[in-house]
Amino acid sequence: MTDLALLETEAVAFIRDLIRIDSVNTGVAETIGDGETRAARYVQERLEDAGYATAFIETRPGRGNVVARLKGSDRDAGALVLHAHLDVVPVVEDDWTHPPFAAEIHDGFLYGRGAVDMKNFAGVLLAVARALRREGVVPRRDLVFAFFADEEAGGVWGARWLVRNRPDLFARATEALSEVGGFSVPIGDDRRGYLVATSEKGVAWATLTARGRAGHGSRPTLDNAVVRLTDAVSAIGRHSFPVVRTPAVQRFFDIVGRERGLAFGDADLDADLEQLGFVSSLIGASLRNTATPTVLEAGGKTNIIPAEATARLDLRVLPGQDEALREELERIAGDDVEIAWGRWWSATEAPIDVPLLDDLQHAVDIEDPGGIVVPYLLPASTDNKHLASLGIRGYGFVPLRVPDGFDVFGEFHAADERVPVDALRFSARATWRILRAQ
Template identity: 35%
Template sequence: MASPVASRTALPDHLPSGPVGIAQRLIRFETVNPPGDEAACVEWVRDLLDAAGLETRLLALDPRRPNLIARLPGRGLVPPLLLHAHVDVVPVAGQDWSRPPFGGELVDGEVWGRGAVDMKGQLAMMLAALLRLRAAGTPPAGDVILAVVADEEAGSGAGARFLVERHPELFNGVRYAVGEDGGAELGLGRQVRLHPIVVAEKRAAWVRATLHGTGGHASRAAGPAGAAHKLQRLLTAIDGGGLDTQLTPVVDRMLQELAGALPQPVSGRIAAFRADPDDPSALDGIDETDARYLRSLVRHTVNATVIRGGTATNVLPASIEVELDGRLLPGDFTTDEFLGALRARTGCEMGLELLVEGELMPPPRLDGFYDRLAGILRAKDPEGVPVPMVTTASTDARLFPRLGIQCYGWLPLLHDPGTSYRGRLHCADERIAASALEFGADCFHELLIGHD
């Protein structure tokens, strides 16, 4: 790494230092994954931080897809803190955009473009906070490590996974990490501004189920031994969205805090669901999107996504394959237990092949660092309500716990309760308010000044 610069360093005029200008510039790099090609974007971030005098280093499995590690030395009072962000984005093909998706335009107080929310806007917040500290000559309490990575949207193989597996020494001493929130959001009537702090993620268990049956002429009744009949039993068994309900401690606390923060009648509905997640009427009156999300947090979910089988209309198939997207609750749940429960629930013979197994993450901790994230939000937005959340998606936060790092998803946004920024992820017309970027940068600055 380059030697740290002790004195204050002013950025050249052509380089932005605020979150709005940084976000605009990041969006203008077309880093759609696949193929990614994040090099130009990552190198621009390196040049920005080099100009400010931060230590930087590029590491790559693929030279077209480098990762940046930057370090702002601190006062050594607390362990290093990791901030991590990806610069790849999902495709825009087939979407009807009102404005150029890679224009980074500022229109009516909003920055438009793919990645504005996921997650170039958040990276802009992090960078603006680091640059502000550097320009003021104010070192943080401990070192701050920023990992700007490739490939999060397609498995992280060239990005965070590469860093964790090949360069774990870069993260020596890190206890906590802050990254994206995986789109975690609850509208709940848009009556209260909720600030989700993601403390855990569900992990993937993608499975191929093979159902064998008696083949033959389709003019005759197949009976229960037929592969199609077994398929029907499988689909019926998971029709409710997954396996039996399990209320984990972190989801229990989340529901308790939501019930205490929200007005009636929503509060009562959340309390009823917490008391009996199996009651199909508990969430009556709750927005269907929110209700489905909450139900996903109290069970291992299983959804059939791909079905293959049969050769002709008049031939009974001897076998049918079904691909299932399983998502396991956070905690010490094993995939063997999940597969066993799936077999028991369906009650029919089938072969189960595990296609993808997500990383086993430790049970979430809501400790002093979580309290600090929540406290910053309360101070910056007294009317808002921080709440611990579990996301059904997965992010790079699933990888860093291998190194003993506790990860949090934290995207501080100040917005009208009726505005769904996170609902714009992966959608046409993705955009974020300039004021939201400024608010987020202030929150990150507060975090870095005295993280503990």
């Protein structure tokens, strides 16, 4: 008989301990300490204490990763990767009501950097992995537990490095489960939907460069690089790309539309989305490609017209839309600027009608009768994009039952990041049930 009370207790304790390890990832190597390695060692010690053989990989000083495998009974079955990242984004402590690395509990909420992104799932996976060994569970297929560094800066020293240099750690893996999804959202009549990300937007960067004739500021010229650049940036910033109904988006509309009595037709799409409350911004961002100007650089002295001006763009790309976005962006920017394409990670798209999603629904049926697992397209990006290069189909599902007005996605990277403690207990139980079904 599974000791669910012990499972819940360990999960919450592990999450709090991990939050107390400052593993901030600034994205700048010189300013990153050893927090990811200390967090990985913490995980490794508790996995080995439960009887796991672990692989600890420090891809560079301070950037620790750890992977362990629970072998299944069917050697022909594809393995399932369960992964979480151990790094967190920076904090401005003055913006926090409670210390960001103290893991304090107030009024039923656990506060701390990583409470939802994503030391919560790291702690849950660690507790569930230990429970599986404690109970002597032999799953049908291998379960690979992976704890990565550097997700917040693109996974260069975490998932991407391991996929390129240690693909053996993911041998025979066909599916993966991680962020961002699993949290409950209200869908009407006191019923909750549990979002599962079956697809993720791609992430790309581009740089616009305008050139002109340098000169003195007192003698304006029509050949001004700054003006050319700002014309292009303004056009891009105002542009709305066309709606694309991907399979994940359409399935979301089908399920939620049925529950809420909404058609989500082209004519009333914006109005119907507004009916979803805080969920509307999440789904709205999944409907279109986006190009967001983020950095402008030009000149260095007020009285000098610079010869060159640049702008950097953050691009989020729907599945199958890489070329379409490039062509449209070139058209909008016009002939007066050059576009240089930077890093480009294409979108991921996993099948919707698969047994794994049935397992997610079964766990929800037990823990929240009437809850519905709802596919959607994540407008952001996770380490699943790196695993996809090995043919591993990624899903985002970290189960959390939260109050209807609590916006879990809104807690990502926020000051006073927090999560209900009851939701963490729910997460441990639901994750246990999902992995017991494998």
